[in-house]
Amino acid sequence: MxxxxxxxxxxxxxxxxxxxxxxxxxxxxxxxxxxxxxxxxxxxxxxxxxxxxxxxxxxxxxxxxxxxxxxxxxxxxxxxxxxxxxxxxxxxxxxxxxxxxxxxxxxxxxxxxxxxxxxxxxxxxxxxxxxxxxxxxxxxxxxxxxxxxxxxxDSRPRTEAEIVAAEEARNDKLWYYRKEVLINRIETGRREPLEPGIDQMMRDAMTQTEKQYADDPNFIIAADNREGWNLAYLLGELSALRWVLGDDWNNGDS
The missing domain is CATH 3.40.1350.10 (Trna Endonuclease; Chain: A, domain 1)
Structure with missing residues (x-):
């Protein structure tokens, strides 16, 4: 409709x-x-x-x-x-x-x-x-x-606002994924724990991000794909959107 x-x-x-x-x-x-x-x-x-x-x-x-x-x-x-x-x-x-x-x-x-x-x-x-x-x-x-x-x-050019919103969503997704990886490394002893205050700030930010994207079933990268195709696809999308917005290619910072 x-x-x-x-x-x-x-x-x-x-x-x-x-x-x-x-x-x-x-x-x-x-x-x-x-x-x-x-x-x-x-x-x-x-x-x-x-x-x-x-x-x-x-x-x-x-x-x-x-x-x-x-x-x-x-x-x-x-x-x-x-x-x-x-x-x-x-x-x-x-x-x-x-x-x-x-x-x-x-x-x-x-x-x-x-x-x-x-x-x-x-x-x-x-x-x-x-x-x-x-x-x-x-x-x-x-x-x-x-x-x-x-x-x-579907055929009209995307507005700059739409492109910026798409870039921000993928940046948030990549940031959240990388914080999950950090927590996993700490819990498995591959990295030193964070200072308590910084750790709490990070987890609070993750909780806020989960609420922001609660209606997006694809926000969380599936556990069995985190090192594979899904992550590579996400990085490719993010890089392309940033290039359209004037950034250099292959910028996967988050």
Whole structure:
């Protein structure tokens, strides 16, 4: 299920969000979907008030099929979409006799925008329906479409915050493992005991780390793999993440 905190388009640019909406329309079953982006620029007048034109086939109870023409305007906003940003869509839907004028908003339409739509429909009686898909509706539409969502979540570049978090988790795991090795060597007589105060600080830190990663079943390296593949894999991951963050290769410090 797609949650509000995990929408796959949050990190996309305006143009990338239009591409997401274009593919979503196809995923939902629209046909003859045309993305009218005339240039690669983030802001372009080439769409003439509608970013996407698509057709929806409606089957009547008697089996006959008629085609609805949808004009779609895609709005990548972190705040509410203002009313002036949808006027072009309504004008072109009127001029070219669309059946539906749809606004797809990554967040929400502002309250003035929703009032503008109501007033427009009341005063103009347009021959088309005005619809809007906001964040909650998009979440519903994406439910059960895991493969489609994964194309955007799994293929997008990781943010620096995500990379730093992954590096920190692996650093903590390696630190914890090395403290376990130290304790084992002390208990088996291969190393002198630590001073009581330092030993207690280390064990308290280990307990805190265990609580921090209590929900991670793979945090503790399995005892039979501590000198083998699991440890080598962990060191490789840590080194690669640190290299991406600007460090030298093969830094396995913890």
């Amino acid at each position: 797609v949650t509000d905190a995990a929408m796959p388009y949050d990190d996309l640019t305006d143009t990338e969000f239009e591409g997401f909406c274009f593919e979503l329309m196809q995923e939902l079953g629209f046909v003859n979907v045309d993305w009218r982006k005339g240039t690669g620029l983030n802001a372009s007048p080439a769409d003439n008030g509608r970013d996407i034109v698509a057709e929806w086939h409606v089957t009547d109870v008697d089996g006959s099929v008629h085609v609805e023409r949808w004009f779609v305007d895609c709005k990548k906003y972190t705040k509410g979409v203002p009313p002036e940003k949808i006027s072009g869509l309504l004008a072109w839907a009127t001029a070219e006799r669309a059946n539906v004028a749809l606004v797809i908003a990554s967040s929400f339409l502002s309250n003035p925008c929703k009032e503008f739509i109501k007033t427009y429909e009341l005063n103009n009686r347009p021959p088309f329906r005005v619809k809007h898909w906001e964040r909650p509706q998009l979440g519903k539409l994406l439910e059960g479409r895991d493969a489609f969502v994964a194309r955007y979540v």
